[in-house]
Amino acid sequence: xxxxxxxxxxxxxxxxxxxxxxxxxxxxxxxxxxxxxxxxxxxxxxxxxxxxxxxxxxxxxxxxxxxxxxxxxxxxxxxxxxxxxxxxxxxxxxxxxxxxxxxxxxxxxxxxxxxxxxxxxxxxxxxxxxxxxxxxxxxxxxxxxxxxxxxxxxxxxxxxxxxxxxxxxxxxxxxxxxxx
Numbered sequence: 315x316x317x318x319x320x321x322x323x324x325x326x327x328x329x330x331x332x333x334x335x336x337x338x339x340x341x342x343x344x345x346x347x348x349x350x351x352x353x354x355x356x357x358x359x360x361x362x363x364x365x366x367x368x369x370x371x372x373x374x375x376x377x378x379x380x381x382x383x384x385x386x387x388x389x390x391x392x393x394x395x396x397x398x399x400x401x402x403x404x405x406x407x408x409x410x411x412x413x414x415x416x417x418x419x420x421x422x423x424x425x426x427x428x429x430x431x432x433x434x435x436x437x438x439x440x441x442x443x444x445x446x447x448x449x450x451x452x453x454x455x456x457x458x459x460x461x462x463x464x465x466x467x468x469x470x471x472x473x474x475x476x477x478x479x480x481x482x483x484x485x486x487x488x489x490x491x492x493x494x
Contacts, residue, residue, distance in 0.1 A: 316347060316348065317347075317349070317397075317491055318349045318350075318351065318395045318396050319337065319349070319350045319487065320353060320392075320398045320399065321350070321353075321432070322353055322387055322398060322399065322400050322401060322408075322409055323355075323401040323402070324355060324356050324358075324405070325356055325358055325384055326353050327354075327359045327362055327364055327365045327384050328368045328460070328461055328469075329401040329460065329472060329476075330353065330354065331352045331368065331382055332364075332368050332371070332372060332473060333352070333399065333458075333480075334350045335378075335379065336477055336480055337350050337484070340481075341484065344488075346491070348491075351391075351395075353385050355386070355387055355412075360385060361384060362383070362384045363383065364379065368461070368472075371466070371472075371473050372473070375473060387408075387412065389412060389415065389418060392412060392418040395428070396428065396490070397428060397430065399431070399432040400431055401432050401458040402458065403457060404457075424490075426493070432458055432479060432483075433456050433475065435479040435482035436475060436478055436479040458472060458476065459472050459475060
């Protein structure tokens with residue numbers, strides 16, 4: 315069975331899909347067969363493509379853009395994912411609430427937390443990369459910056475935060491894959 319990672323933000327047109335694209339490229343380069351998907355906690359952007367500013371930022375950085383249609387996170391998504399990465403603490407809380415409503419466990423059989431703040435892997439902003447079965451949850455963990463209300467520089471800052479976080483995230487995924 316393929317290991318599955320879910321990125322979660324608000325509308326699934328900026329942060330989560332940017333993180334999906336960046337992580338997916340790193341996983342491919344590492345030769346790891348992991349499926350990376352994304353969704354939003356809100357249905358407000360349902361069916362929309364990647365925000366044009368996020369597209370521009372990703373293209374300028376050399377990423378290949380897949381077809382994308384924004385979708386809202388569901389209880390079924392939670393059941394099908396091995397690791398869920400929240401872009402903000404608000405997203406984290408929304409995923410927890412959905413998991414409670416659908417009675418989806420957020421700790422896997424190996425004792426790993428299935429729900430983690432994305433920026434927990436950021437050496438400049440998180441708590442440092444979690445390892446093993448350490449559960450990383452804290453309002454003190456900084457959110458991935460929301461570029462939506464900003465300009466192009468804000469999208470570039472968001473991409474830089476994501477790119478900075480991916481190496482430690484990739485290392486964590488490797489640890490989890492070895493434990494399966």
